[in-house]
Amino acid sequence: MYVLISQLLLNGIVTASLYALYGVSWGIIYRTTRIFHFSHHLIFALAGYTAALVTTELGLHYLLGLLLATAVAIALGCSIDAFLYRTLRRLQATQTTTFLASMGFATAGIGLIFLILRSNPRPLTGFPVVMLSIGPANFTTVDLIMIIVSWVLIAGLLIFLSRSRYGKAIRAVGSNMDMAKNLGISSDRVYTVVFAIGSGLFGVAAFLYTAKNCAVPMMGMLPFFMSFTAVFLGGVTNIAGHAVAGVVLGLAETLGMIILPGEYKIMIVFGLLLVVIILKPEGLLSRKRG
Amino acid sequence: MEYIYHIIIFILLYSILVQSLNLIMGYAGMVSMCHAIFSGIGAYTAALISIHLGYNFIFAMAVAFVLAAVTGGLLATPFLRVRDEYLIVFTIGFQMVMYEFMLTARGITEGQGGIPGIPPPQLFGIEFVNPLTFLPLVVVITSICFAFSWRIIHSPFGRVLKAIREDESACRALGKNSLKFRVIVFGLGGGLAAIAGSTLAYYVTFVSPFTFVVDVSIFIIVMVVLGGLANFWGPLVGAAILVGLPEALRFIPGAAGVIDAVREILYGFILMLLMLFRPQGILPERAGRILAKFSGNEKPLQEDGFEIEAIGERYSSDPKKSVVELKDLSKSFGGLEAVKDVSLSLPYGEITGLIGPNGCGKTTIFNLITGYLTPDKGRVLVDGQEITNQAPYRIVKAGLARSWQDVRIFNGMSVLENVMVAFQEQAGENLALLFFSPRRVAEKERRNCQKAISYLNLVGLAEKANELAMNLSTAEQKLAAIARLLATECPVLLLDEPTSALDVDSVERIIKLIKRVAEQTRRTVLLVEHNLDVVRGLVRKAYFMSEGKVLAYGEPSELMANPKLAEVYFGID
Numbered sequence: 001m002y003v004l005i006s007q008l009l010l011n012g013i014v015t016a017s018l019y020a021l022y023g024v025s026w027g028i029i030y031r032t033t034r035i036f037h038f039s040h041h042l043i044f045a046l047a048g049y050t051a052a053l054v055t056t057e058l059g060l061h062y063l064l065g066l067l068l069a070t071a072v073a074i075a076l077g078c079s080i081d082a083f084l085y086r087t088l089r090r091l092q093a094t095q096t097t098t099f100l101a102s103m104g105f106a107t108a109g110i111g112l113i114f115l116i117l118r119s120n121p122r123p124l125t126g127f128p129v130v131m132l133s134i135g136p137a138n139f140t141t142v143d144l145i146m147i148i149v150s151w152v153l154i155a156g157l158l159i160f161l162s163r164s165r166y167g168k169a170i171r172a173v174g175s176n177m178d179m180a181k182n183l184g185i186s187s188d189r190v191y192t193v194v195f196a197i198g199s200g201l202f203g204v205a206a207f208l209y210t211a212k213n214c215a216v217p218m219m220g221m222l223p224f225f226m227s228f229t230a231v232f233l234g235g236v237t238n239i240a241g242h243a244v245a246g247v248v249l250g251l252a253e254t255l256g257m258i259i260l261p262g263e264y265k266i267m268i269v270f271g272l273l274l275v276v277i278i279l280k281p282e283g284l285l286s287r288k289r290g
Numbered sequence: 291m292e293y294i295y296h297i298i299i300f301i302l303l304y305s306i307l308v309q310s311l312n313l314i315m316g317y318a319g320m321v322s323m324c325h326a327i328f329s330g331i332g333a334y335t336a337a338l339i340s341i342h343l344g345y346n347f348i349f350a351m352a353v354a355f356v357l358a359a360v361t362g363g364l365l366a367t368p369f370l371r372v373r374d375e376y377l378i379v380f381t382i383g384f385q386m387v388m389y390e391f392m393l394t395a396r397g398i399t400e401g402q403g404g405i406p407g408i409p410p411p412q413l414f415g416i417e418f419v420n421p422l423t424f425l426p427l428v429v430v431i432t433s434i435c436f437a438f439s440w441r442i443i444h445s446p447f448g449r450v451l452k453a454i455r456e457d458e459s460a461c462r463a464l465g466k467n468s469l470k471f472r473v474i475v476f477g478l479g480g481g482l483a484a485i486a487g488s489t490l491a492y493y494v495t496f497v498s499p500f501t502f503v504v505d506v507s508i509f510i511i512v513m514v515v516l517g518g519l520a521n522f523w524g525p526l527v528g529a530a531i532l533v534g535l536p537e538a539l540r541f542i543p544g545a546a547g548v549i550d551a552v553r554e555i556l557y558g559f560i561l562m563l564l565m566l567f568r569p570q571g572i573l574p575e576r577a578g579r580i581l582a583k584f585s586g587n588e589k590p591l592q593e594d595g596f597e598i599e600a601i602g603e604r605y606s607s608d609p610k611k612s613v614v615e616l617k618d619l620s621k622s623f624g625g626l627e628a629v630k631d632v633s634l635s636l637p638y639g640e641i642t643g644l645i646g647p648n649g650c651g652k653t654t655i656f657n658l659i660t661g662y663l664t665p666d667k668g669r670v671l672v673d674g675q676e677i678t679n680q681a682p683y684r685i686v687k688a689g690l691a692r693s694w695q696d697v698r699i700f701n702g703m704s705v706l707e708n709v710m711v712a713f714q715e716q717a718g719e720n721l722a723l724l725f726f727s728p729r730r731v732a733e734k735e736r737r738n739c740q741k742a743i744s745y746l747n748l749v750g751l752a753e754k755a756n757e758l759a760m761n762l763s764t765a766e767q768k769l770a771a772i773a774r775l776l777a778t779e780c781p782v783l784l785l786d787e788p789t790s791a792l793d794v795d796s797v798e799r800i801i802k803l804i805k806r807v808a809e810q811t812r813r814t815v816l817l818v819e820h821n822l823d824v825v826r827g828l829v830r831k832a833y834f835m836s837e838g839k840v841l842a843y844g845e846p847s848e849l850m851a852n853p854k855l856a857e858v859y860f861g862i863d
Contacts, residue, residue: 036378087566096321099378100515101565107508108558114551225386232379263394270383274368281372
């Protein structure tokens, strides 16, 4: 039992870190733009495939794979905003319309991946995987890097948001457009930056995910689900809350396996969200206003 | 030929699914990302009942309907209380959880392998085994489901759904428990989807979890959007095109292997392009024609077009007694005290004014009285009964109705529908009565329609009854909103700036109207108004508010003659 629990705890920390990263990556987009950005999962898949294909098919170094995966994610995220969402904003589309358009784009994109690459899993090669252990719990270098990279990125994002001029503009958009204008930054610019950040973070996460697993067409669905669940669980406006909620989800999912079989993972997550929404609808970490 | 029948069966089954989603998404304006799951619940229920218990398929489908309807209702309840986006979150979550359940709960669903060998349905000794015999059965089932949907859509119940879609808080201000309506329609949609799912199970004699993946839920959404949201025939068109199109691909050599991928690409792009270029779909919503058969050939109830009922007399008609009393009402937002210890009373059958500079807390008082905000302290009494902290729709039931500064007319509904939705205790809002007591519903509906036209006559909009509210001018919209408010038949009316942003003629007209309503029907009115001429013309006495407090009470001319108050009002130093 001790062995099991310490192993699960370690897995829990890895999962929790990754979920925290998922959470902030979608959260920064949603809290700023209020777009239910369904295409986020396509971005994950495309970044994952990029990492797998350039390292395995082209034989490039894995760090180059990371760079390209992130670049592809950022490029795709910003293009979706520039071409799809901006057009919809001009047409004064409702939130639901934008959501549906995003879902259409993502569905078509995943269909294209299916068509071109089929559904066989594509691995990422070259990433140094070494077995490590703490006491009875085993893990790999991938796990360790997942933890470190996730928290460095999250910390970096929080510092950027609180310190930099752009960070202030991002915080202002969504709550107070005028203040953003006073900072001399147009809201379209802020949206672009936010999509770049969110997609970039998700791209890095996709790289790490592919290093551990493999790229498959629907790989982004579960991370996407975890990302928006963390956002609503933590409270929409609070970026740090998204990270904390990601940790809660990751730990609950992993430690839940002490009593439940592994298939019930997603049910635990869903149940948690249900309970929180009933008891504290504004989210775990949101201060109640008004 | 068999192949053609097969395709038609699929189109019809999908059209039921799409129609069931149309109820939820098109009419009630809610997104459901888990519609495949509801059909899955139906399929598994029918399969298990038929295999293990051997009951007739009609019984099995009835159980499937009830089970899915209850699941849908329970699923919707907690999420609809919070904001709309949560519904997307939860239905995606539910979709994933239930799919996982179908895959893994081997004891019930037999996991990935699915459940084979579902016995074919039998009726009057006929066994429905091949497409040829199955087609008539599917036609009958589809017709029943469509007739059921038709009845709901074209009823007072359906009208409330549309009002919720257009503006939920305005709908609650008309005495509708919007949550109840949304939960019921979510359940009904789920139940109908289960009928489609169970019929599918009988047709293919096999249930597999892979039939109910998230992609299917998305496909159903694409179909409903393509056909046209809130159009009754849209689902048939959407299903016909999107089931038929990928089937046509099968005739292209070499395409069969990639058909799933191509379908996904096709559906995805269609959805995206529709949202960009034609969100209303192929067949747009047909609003306003529903009641055309009534209007025109119906005479209003009285010569001058207004049925004079002394609605105010619902309360004890002692002229000295106040109908509404506010006692020490307070509300603060964060550190800001928006309303502080406000006490006021509305004398029976009179128009009382509430004036004061911008941001003095007038609208907050309205929101506190009508249940849109909960006071930190204090009480609200109507005819001696406490109504503090009650939900907005209950306050309407207690006899208090409000108008909105920003009008909040239901844009996508006809003017007549806007008024008709406001009546209380409509028989046709009760589904049991709607289906089992149609005569009573029709009778009441006829009567309400006459009354609605009378109200429209009163405000001078009768000839525009069948026009969409969004096509009216601002002044006409304000008049329509007043007709809608009167149709709640509440004895107390709270009017929030009824004449703002209007031209002189319209202002004149509305003043006359309010005066007449108050005098002839003995309604009690609280009027918030910026235009002092309007206040002088209508009000005998008024409360003067500033910074959340009542400073004075008296005749308007008296109040404005007071230099101190005038200074506060006009902001002169």
